[in-house]
Amino acid sequence: MNAEIGLLLLTISLTLCLLMAAMPIAQACRCRVALHDYLSLFIKLNTLAQLASLLILVFLFLDNDFSVAYVANNSNSQLASLYKVAAVWGGHEGSMLFWVAAIGIWSWVISLKSDATAPFFHYLHAVLGAIQAGLIAFLLIGSNPFARLLPGIPVEGRDLNPILQDIGLILHPPLLFVGYVGLAVCFAAAVAALLDNSQSMKHHCRVMRPWAILAWAMLTGGNAFGSWWAYNELGWGGWWFWDPVENASFIPWLVATALMHSLILGEQRDRFHGTSLFLAILGFSLCLLGTFLVRSGVVQSVHAFAADPLRGAAMLTLFALVSICGFTLLLHRLPKLIRPISTQGLSRENLMQLGNLLLLVAALSILLGTCYPLLYEVVTGQSISVGAPYFNSLFIPLTGIISLFMGAAPLMGWQASRQDAIKPLALLACICLGVSFSLNYLMLGEIDAHFMLGSFASLWLISCTGLYVRNHLRRMTLPTGNRRFYVMCVTHLGVALSILGATCSSYFQQEELLRMGPGQGRVVAGYTFIYQATETVSHTSYSALQAKIEVRDKRDQHLTYLYPQRQTFNSNAMQISAAGIHRSLFADLYISMGNQLSEEEFLIRISYKPLVGWIWIGALIMMFAGLSLLRPSDACRQARVSPPQLAVKGAR
Amino acid sequence: MTSIKRLLLLGATLTLLLGQAQAEVQTNTSLQAPAVLKRQAIEIAATLRCPMSTNQNLLDSQSPIASELKAEIYLQLERGKTADEIVDFMVARYGERIRYMPSLTSGTALLFFMPLGLLSAVLFWYLRQMHTRRPLPHSQEHRS
Numbered sequence: 001m002n003a004e005i006g007l008l009l010l011t012i013s014l015t016l017c018l019l020m021a022a023m024p025i026a027q028a029c030r031c032r033v034a035l036h037d038y039l040s041l042f043i044k045l046n047t048l049a050q051l052a053s054l055l056i057l058v059f060l061f062l063d064n065d066f067s068v069a070y071v072a073n074n075s076n077s078q079l080a081s082l083y084k085v086a087a088v089w090g091g092h093e094g095s096m097l098f099w100v101a102a103i104g105i106w107s108w109v110i111s112l113k114s115d116a117t118a119p120f121f122h123y124l125h126a127v128l129g130a131i132q133a134g135l136i137a138f139l140l141i142g143s144n145p146f147a148r149l150l151p152g153i154p155v156e157g158r159d160l161n162p163i164l165q166d167i168g169l170i171l172h173p174p175l176l177f178v179g180y181v182g183l184a185v186c187f188a189a190a191v192a193a194l195l196d197n198s199q200s201m202k203h204h205c206r207v208m209r210p211w212a213i214l215a216w217a218m219l220t221g222g223n224a225f226g227s228w229w230a231y232n233e234l235g236w237g238g239w240w241f242w243d244p245v246e247n248a249s250f251i252p253w254l255v256a257t258a259l260m261h262s263l264i265l266g267e268q269r270d271r272f273h274g275t276s277l278f279l280a281i282l283g284f285s286l287c288l289l290g291t292f293l294v295r296s297g298v299v300q301s302v303h304a305f306a307a308d309p310l311r312g313a314a315m316l317t318l319f320a321l322v323s324i325c326g327f328t329l330l331l332h333r334l335p336k337l338i339r340p341i342s343t344q345g346l347s348r349e350n351l352m353q354l355g356n357l358l359l360l361v362a363a364l365s366i367l368l369g370t371c372y373p374l375l376y377e378v379v380t381g382q383s384i385s386v387g388a389p390y391f392n393s394l395f396i397p398l399t400g401i402i403s404l405f406m407g408a409a410p411l412m413g414w415q416a417s418r419q420d421a422i423k424p425l426a427l428l429a430c431i432c433l434g435v436s437f438s439l440n441y442l443m444l445g446e447i448d449a450h451f452m453l454g455s456f457a458s459l460w461l462i463s464c465t466g467l468y469v470r471n472h473l474r475r476m477t478l479p480t481g482n483r484r485f486y487v488m489c490v491t492h493l494g495v496a497l498s499i500l501g502a503t504c505s506s507y508f509q510q511e512e513l514l515r516m517g518p519g520q521g522r523v524v525a526g527y528t529f530i531y532q533a534t535e536t537v538s539h540t541s542y543s544a545l546q547a548k549i550e551v552r553d554k555r556d557q558h559l560t561y562l563y564p565q566r567q568t569f570n571s572n573a574m575q576i577s578a579a580g581i582h583r584s585l586f587a588d589l590y591i592s593m594g595n596q597l598s599e600e601e602f603l604i605r606i607s608y609k610p611l612v613g614w615i616w617i618g619a620l621i622m623m624f625a626g627l628s629l630l631r632p633s634d635a636c637r638q639a640r641v642s643p644p645q646l647a648v649k650g651a652r
Numbered sequence: 653m654t655s656i657k658r659l660l661l662l663g664a665t666l667t668l669l670l671g672q673a674q675a676e677v678q679t680n681t682s683l684q685a686p687a688v689l690k691r692q693a694i695e696i697a698a699t700l701r702c703p704m705s706t707n708q709n710l711l712d713s714q715s716p717i718a719s720e721l722k723a724e725i726y727l728q729l730e731r732g733k734t735a736d737e738i739v740d741f742m743v744a745r746y747g748e749r750i751r752y753m754p755s756l757t758s759g760t761a762l763l764f765f766m767p768l769g770l771l772s773a774v775l776f777w778y779l780r781q782m783h784t785r786r787p788l789p790h791s792q793e794h795r796s
Contacts, residue, residue: 387709
């Protein structure tokens with residue numbers, strides 16, 4: 001019965017969304033029914049219906065109702081309650097429902113504070129309603145989370161995919177989905193801004209800014225946790241593989257980064273609104289395209305996720321509708337948006353705008369690389385792979401150039417380039433280049449462009465931020481801009497730390513791939529690893545063979561024991577390896593256990609990864625710095641955006 | 653200006669000195685010790701795709717064929733083959749799909765030149781926009 005109520009609530013929500021979407025059309029057609037008076041009521045009811053439907057799904061999981069197909073496929077009576085709740089977004093149907101409900105909650109929070117009579121918000125809610133209606137229709141037609149398995153009700157569920165049974169599942173998908181929702185809201189705001197002429201474009205973009213920042217912060221967190229999860233769980237020690245699924249969430253992040261900066265630029269200078277709107281429309285379109293790539297099964301991925309060609313077609317249709325409508329509208333209004341750029345040379349707006357355009361180029365190029373094998377196969381019938389070596393040689397130089405702009409932009413003045421600032425900057429760039437060049441020579445021995453770019457980018461960002469802080473403290477400018485100023489500095493430092501971590505961990509990693517059995521040892525990077533024993537461990541959901549490996553530090557003192565495991569899951573006999581990791585601020589010791597080679601020996605991979613943790617420390621700094629901009633005291637308007645994710649957390 | 657010149661000079665001398673030291677080091681390691689071969693083999697394995705698993709390189713994959721191919725790479729390196737020869741051998745055996753860095757052919761030209769094209773188009777567009785809008789005597793044309 002519960003499942004049917006959930007389904008009914010979804011249908012009600014679909015009707016409400018369609019009504020909301022139809023409001024501006026009814027108004028335009030001079031329909032006599034005054035629907036817009038009911039807008040806030042509809043939003044409330046809609047959110048309530050979606051939230052209740054999501055909670056019913058949570059209840060079905062907790063209640064072990066295996067007559068519901070989605071529960072039977074993704075849960076098991078033995079599963080811990082926390083994972084049962086997380087399993088709600090662990091599969092395709094539930095995660096779509098979560099996505100829809102998050103849009104509902106976000107639009108409700110917007111409606112709480114907004115002036116409901118403003119046409120901008122009418123259009124905004126109409127577009128959000130249309131998006132939700134599309135997603136709910138997709139859920140109801142193709143992937144109903146409440147579908148029953150009748151009459152053959154299974155006694156036991158098939159269990160949640162073992163790889164997903166990790167803290168990563170609790171953190172990574174919700175953050176990512178809230179980020180996607182943020183981009184959907186920005187898309188709706190962009191369309192509303194294009195439709196509504198009653199207020200200035202600057203005003204609209206200012207309203208959109210906090211939403212973009214929240215979306216960006218959530219996407220940052222989502223990507224970082226995803227990468228951290230892969231590092232811990234997949235057992236190969238990599239943290240980024242340029243896999244299509246990783247790219248599908250990384251591309252929107254790049255676009256969101258550009259969007260956020262473009263909106264800040266627009267707010268300060270009242271220029272470049274066209275770019276902001278373009279990026280907002282592109283961002284959400286790319287979210288949908290990414291969802292299509294991930295869920296249709298057209299790309300092969302290590303993180304394979306609920307692939308089904310039928311769903312792919314529906315997602316592709318949604319993508320086509322959203323992007324065609326959005327870009328047509330933008331093109332139609334473009335002549336009004338173009339304003340003269342009264343600025344010269346290396347002014348701050350030029351550098352920022354060029355940085356945004358470069359981010360866009362990076363996003364589109366990664367998209368091309370991700371889709372290329374697909375297109376190639378369609379055209380020629382042969383298959384090729386585009387992987388990490390290609391993306392690295394593309395993205396690392398672009399990151400180098402982007403960070404050049406990123407470091408320099410805050411030091412330049414608005415409108416005109418400051419001659420007095422250019423000289424020290426050029427000198428600083430030369431010093432950074434010289435230092436990274438000599439570091440390269442001293443540490444690697446041969447010239448490696450990627451290493452030089454990475455070390456240059458982080459050095460440059462750190463020194464530029466330092467210079468900027470020094471200038472700022474010397475001038476002691478007005479206290480009003482201070483919060484934003486410090487957030488900007490901290491975020492840019494976060495980027496520098498991430499780049500530094502990525503560069504150091506890729507180039508100074510020391511690795512051994514060897515046979516190991518009890519009593520054998522090996523020295524890697526000064527640490528002695530001694531294989532003590534092979535143990536068997538049993539857990540509620542898996543049994544595992546684990547190696548007990550003692551680590552001794554450089555002075556031959558006992559440091560720790562590491563326990564890499566090969567886990568075999570009880571439910572589906574799937575085997576995965578879980579790494580044993582000793583984390584410290586400056587280096588991780590990482591051991592993963594491979595195949596059994598003889599009765600006693602296993603293939604063991606020991607890695608010493610310096611500064612690898614800084615990648616995620618940097619990303620967390622970025623995320624929290626972004627969120628701190630949304631604190632209520634900053635401005636009344638910005639306060640209204642932070643609650644959605646709190647509300648979502650409460651709903652879980 | 654003088655400080656920049658001095659810096660450049662310093663950089664150039666540093667390069668020369670280090671370059672000589674490096675050349676000496678390289679002659680010493682030309683014996684191709686097993687550890688060096690192993691590192692090379694790992695580097696090559698990281699750029700090739702495992703034919704068995706969904707999307708993993710040979711280094712990360714734990715399928716039997718991946719271990720076999722890793723051993724093959726090492727053996728070929730021992731026989732004195734270069735990295736390019738080994739990759740060509742793998743491509744001849746398993747097809748173009750095995751390499752993560754596609755080769756430049758007429759079919760993949762777009763993959764390599766599109767990003768460059770995009771980059772130059774964006775820069776050109778922006779610089780042109782900036783240029784035409786500045787009231788300079790020599791640029792009379794209006795934006796298109």
